[in-house]
Amino acid sequence: MAATILIADDDAVQRRLVENMVQKCGYETAVVESGDAAVELLTGPDGQGIDCLVLDLVMPGLDGMGVLAKIRDAGLNLPVIVQTAHGGIDNVVSAMRAGAQDFVVKPVGVERLQVSLRNALNTSALKGELQRIRHSREGRLTFSDIVTRSDAMAGVLRTAQKAATSSIPVLIEGESGVGKELFARAIHGSGERKAKPFVAVNCGAIPDNLVESILFGHEKGAFTGATERHTGKFLEAHGGTLFLDEVGELPLTAQVKLLRALQEGMVEAVGGRKPVKVDVRIISATNRKLLDLVKAGQFREDLFYRLHVLPLTIPPLRQRREDIPHLLRHFLARFCAEENRPITAISGEAMAHLAQLDWPGNIRQLENAVYRAVVMSEGDQLGLSDFPQGPHGSTAVEHAEPLVVAPSTAPAMVSGSEIPIAPLPAAGMLTMLTGGGEVRPLEELENEIIRFAISHYRGQMSEVARRLKIGRSTLYRKLDEAAEKEPGSTGEAG
Numbered sequence: 001m002a003a004t005i006l007i008a009d010d011d012a013v014q015r016r017l018v019e020n021m022v023q024k025c026g027y028e029t030a031v032v033e034s035g036d037a038a039v040e041l042l043t044g045p046d047g048q049g050i051d052c053l054v055l056d057l058v059m060p061g062l063d064g065m066g067v068l069a070k071i072r073d074a075g076l077n078l079p080v081i082v083q084t085a086h087g088g089i090d091n092v093v094s095a096m097r098a099g100a101q102d103f104v105v106k107p108v109g110v111e112r113l114q115v116s117l118r119n120a121l122n123t124s125a126l127k128g129e130l131q132r133i134r135h136s137r138e139g140r141l142t143f144s145d146i147v148t149r150s151d152a153m154a155g156v157l158r159t160a161q162k163a164a165t166s167s168i169p170v171l172i173e174g175e176s177g178v179g180k181e182l183f184a185r186a187i188h189g190s191g192e193r194k195a196k197p198f199v200a201v202n203c204g205a206i207p208d209n210l211v212e213s214i215l216f217g218h219e220k221g222a223f224t225g226a227t228e229r230h231t232g233k234f235l236e237a238h239g240g241t242l243f244l245d246e247v248g249e250l251p252l253t254a255q256v257k258l259l260r261a262l263q264e265g266m267v268e269a270v271g272g273r274k275p276v277k278v279d280v281r282i283i284s285a286t287n288r289k290l291l292d293l294v295k296a297g298q299f300r301e302d303l304f305y306r307l308h309v310l311p312l313t314i315p316p317l318r319q320r321r322e323d324i325p326h327l328l329r330h331f332l333a334r335f336c337a338e339e340n341r342p343i344t345a346i347s348g349e350a351m352a353h354l355a356q357l358d359w360p361g362n363i364r365q366l367e368n369a370v371y372r373a374v375v376m377s378e379g380d381q382l383g384l385s386d387f388p389q390g391p392h393g394s395t396a397v398e399h400a401e402p403l404v405v406a407p408s409t410a411p412a413m414v415s416g417s418e419i420p421i422a423p424l425p426a427a428g429m430l431t432m433l434t435g436g437g438e439v440r441p442l443e444e445l446e447n448e449i450i451r452f453a454i455s456h457y458r459g460q461m462s463e464v465a466r467r468l469k470i471g472r473s474t475l476y477r478k479l480d481e482a483a484e485k486e487p488g489s490t491g492e493a494g
Contacts, residue, residue: 003051003121003329004028008038008067009083010059014106018054018083021110023466025117035062039070042078049149052120053080054113055100057091065091068098077127079120083108122344125333140194141185147327150320156183156312163310164190169262171247171307172285174314177364180285181245183314188241193281196240201233204249211254212270216261219271234267237280247284247307248293252300259303282307317359317366324355327363331370332382341374346382353384447482450475 005027009015012033019029030050032038039062042050053071057064064082071078082095082103092103101123102116128147135141143157143164163170164187172180181200188198206214217232233242244250250258261267262282266275284307293299317324328346336343359365373386430448434440450468457463465472 003325004030004049005117006038006041006050006053007031008033008035008053008059008064009056010034011056014056014083017107018113021108021113022054022117024110025114027117035059035064035067035070038067039074042071042076043074047076050078052117052124053078054083054117055080056083057095058085064095065098068095068100072099077124077131079124081116081120118344121329122333125329126337129330129334135189136182136185141182141189143186143190146179146182146186147330148320148323149326150315150323152315152320153323156314159310160187160312161190163187163312166191167193167281169281169307169309170283170312171290171310172283172312172314173289174285174287175316175360175362176287177362178314178316179363180287180314181243183312184241184243184283184285187283188243188281191281193240197237198241198243199233199237200243200245202245204246208251208254211251212257215254216257216267217269217272219269230269232267232269234261234278234280235276238278239280241281241283244282244284246286248286248288248290248299250299252298255300255303259300259306262303262306317362318357321355324359324366325351327366328354328370331367332374335371335374339374341377342380343374343377343382344380350382350384350387354387446478450478450482 005022007015007018007022007029008031009018010033015031015033019031022029030041032041035055038053038055041047042053053067055064055067062070068080071080080100082092082100083106084092084095084103085106092100095103101120104112104116128145132141132145135145143161146153146157148157160170160183170184170187172183174180184200185198188194201215203211212218213230213232215233217230217235220229257268261278264275265279266277268275290299290304290308294301294304328351332343332346335341354366354369361368369387372388373382377386430445432440432445450464453464453468454461457467461472461475465475468475470478
């Protein structure tokens with residue numbers, strides 16, 4: 001999914017020209033004809049889908065400066081590029097001071113606009129990454145810090161936001177690397193306990209003989225090596241949130257004591273004489289099915305129901321491929337800044353490749369793949385050769401047949417923030433050979449591509465023609481020719 005650019009201009013001709021140029025740069029577009037409409041869209045439910053605003057300064061009603069003021073008052077961090085006519089430099093200076101990131105002079109050329117958009121989106125991605133890191137360290141991470149545009153994630157976010165308003169126990173399920181701790185921190189940072197500690201414990205990394213000591217604390221001399229008193233994670237999280245990661249790895253003996261702590265709101269240190277009252281909000285996470293562990297006798301059923309009050313299941317990255325381009329943009333911006341590398345682009349071939357992979361390690365694997373590519377690349381852009389290709393490489397393709405063909409509409413080189421290639425669904429696989437092992441006829445392949453494009457763009461023929469880079473008349477002619485040879489084969493064109 002490409003970045004979406006909002007164009008606000010009262011001049012219909014100018015608006016259409018800019019829209020065409022933005023689309024040629026590989027972005028999606030949204031257009032409005034007034035400042036009031038722009039503010040309404042940005043502050044409404046669809047505002048989160050806008051990545052950048054191209055704003056005309058001179059408009060009737062609410063002008064560009066008024067829009068900038070409204071954006072600032074609403075607390076939006078949207079990058080804004082202002083348009084001005086010759087002689088409007090004073091207004092440009094005022095607009096930059098009001099929060100605009102760049103300006104272009106009418107009539108702007110496509111190359112100048114592309115550079116401006118690329119820089120604005122890269123800077124915005126870097127600011128977002130820095131803010132996310134800062135919020136995480138300060139315990140102020142919120143749901144706005146989670147990078148996602150996926151419909152599969154929308155329901156999970158809504159449930160998590162409701163959970164943040166109470167102290168209900170939450171169990172976050174999902175594969176390794178999907179961002180379970182990120183969700184836990186967002187729930188904590190969006191609730192009433194956000195000013196209190198967030199304490200994370202990886203239950204799978206604690207030796208069995210130290211689990212009780214680390215969770216509940218111990219008194220000096222309670223066991224060999226206990227030379228000092230230790231308060232334990234429960235008391236560290238008092239008033240705040242205790243995050244039990246990989247809770248399914250807890251030994252049964254520790255599960256008994258954890259259950260008692262949850263039931264009574266009190267913990268007893270190893271070697272302690274009396275229990276201590278604690279007030280913690282419990283969020284647990286697991287990459288395994290706890291119910292299966294219960295059936296296998298490896299996890300207590302009564303503890304399961306204590307933790308499984310409000311379950312959240314985060315879908316793997318392969319089920320939300322539309323998030324991949326946005327995650328790549330953020331990772332690329334962050335690692336280029338951290339490593340002081342002037343990489344600003346990624347090839348269309350590499351982007352198509354990355355968008356089609358299953359990513360068994362999910363977001364963590366994607367992040368590491370970008371990190372490696374940034375460090376190892378010797379150029380100013382990332383190509384397919386910068387990503388591991390071996391059978392055990394982080395971006396290895398697990399299927400050899402049928403051949404997946406990258407869209408021919410991808411430009412030879414696009415910015416890391418310009419992701420024009422929509423990830424192909426599972427149906428977007430083109431079999432190159434017949435059942436007898438011969439190469440299929442070109443005309444047959446072309447017809448299949450056209451049918452797939454019509455389905456993918458839901459019958460929007462103008463969009464189909466634009467993406468295939470053919471005229472609408474040519475598209476209809478090819479459909480007619482296919483219909484004559486195979487009656488009914490183009491019925492989905494509707």
